[in-house]
Ligand SMILES: NC(=O)C1=CN([C@@H]2O[C@H](COP(=O)(O)OP(=O)(O)OC[C@H]3O[C@@H](n4cnc5c(N)ncnc54)[C@H](OP(=O)(O)O)[C@@H]3O)[C@@H](O)[C@H]2O)[C@@H](O)CC1
């Protein structure tokens with residue numbers, strides 16, 4: 001898109017617009033007195049910074065351009081060191097400037113990208129990238145701002161299209177609330193007749209890990225599934241969840257066909273033995289956690305997954321994805337969208353690669369990056385809740401595309417986990433927060 005935008009119009013014109021956009025945002029964020037430091041690099045990113053500096057000076061602001069901050073206190077810094085042209089670890093000179101920006105006690109606006117971060121992947125190419133409070137993305141929103149370290153490095157994201165309408169397709173989609181609003185949720189919601197809300201069967205919860213399956217089961221129920229059955233692998237486990245007596249024991253209804261099956265939560269090594277019939281017979285299948293590890297370790301299960309006629313959603317975290325791909329976690333994280341897409345294409349599944357900026361991929365579709373969520377979600381059991389929520393939604397809407405179900409569930413889950421005010425979020429509380437968002441999910 002950037003290349004196409006440059007064809008047919010002089011680069012200077014776009015850079016002039018870019019500089020103006022940066023100056024405007026700076027004035028909006030820092031309308032008062034105070035020195036502005038503009039750190040400019042050698043390329044066009046630096047060019048944007050220099051134009052912004054000129055325009056800010058014309059507004060009567062004290063502006064200092066250079067790789068070092070001025071002697072006086074800095075009220076705001078503009079990071080215009082490196083943008084899209086970054087192709088190797090920053091030189092020593094630029095790395096030192098990045099470190100000086102990060103050591104400042106003043107807000108930082110990054111031009112286009114936090115310097116040092118790769119636009120496509122959200123991974124720093126050197127030892128450190130700028131930690132910005134604001135990033136003004138120009139012409140396009142770069143995927144790297146929304147996934148991997150990008151979310152933490154970019155701060156608040158702003159966008160200016162510089163007056164250019166893209167003529168080529170994007171590489172990825174961003175998931176917002178639209179993904180949830182697009183669901184054909186029953187207007188009556190979970191209160192409607194249980195017979196039409198679908199049946200979910202959960203398999204997992206080996207000895208010592210029943211909690212994972214209970215959390216997923218509670219989530220499926222709270223998402224609105226009609227009947228939720230638990231098949232606990234730990235035979236000695238309690239018959240039911242005393243706080244959620246609505247959950248049923250699968251011993252009394254073992255059929256897999258016709259159900260949405262969620263397998264793997266707290267499954268341990270024991271889940272491997274149960275997976276073959278599950279993969280073969282489940283009408284809709286969500287595989288999580290130990291079920292993914294079992295598939296990674298067993299070529300027959302892997303082949304069975306590929307051969308499934310019906311649809312499957314996988315919800316790996318980066319380590320589980322690495323096991324399935326036969327690579328390292330670092331390799332997965334260095335290209336999260338690519339990793340999710342490779343897995344989706346290879347196993348003929350919809351893949352939700354969890355982590356900051358969850359990536360969702362399906363064969364033959366554009367991958368998507370979720371925009372909701374916060375570090376409050378990085379607690380035990382939140383992944384089980386997501387798997388349960390996906391299954392709970394899918395059971396109610398069996399004809400919806402798995403990619404649409406996964407996208408909605410991931411965004412809903414992230415939205416519920418956005419507030420960090422109460423500290424880390426416990427997974428059982430997350431289920432309740434997500435449940436309280438049904439009206440939000442219907443557009444209220
Ligand atoms: N495209 C558009 O339509 C528009 C683009 N715009 C803006 O331009 C930005 C892209 O500009 P860009 O292509 O000049 O790249 P940029 O990020 O400034 O860096 C390249 C320079 O840095 C150097 N360099 C690279 N890596 C380095 C390293 N590790 N350590 C040290 N040096 C390194 C590299 O040198 P070289 O590799 O040639 O030796 C080159 O000199 C884009 O992000 C946006 O802000 C807007 O004006 C609107 C229109």
Ligand SMILES: [K+]
Nearest residue numbers: 082111113115
């Ligand atoms: K920058």
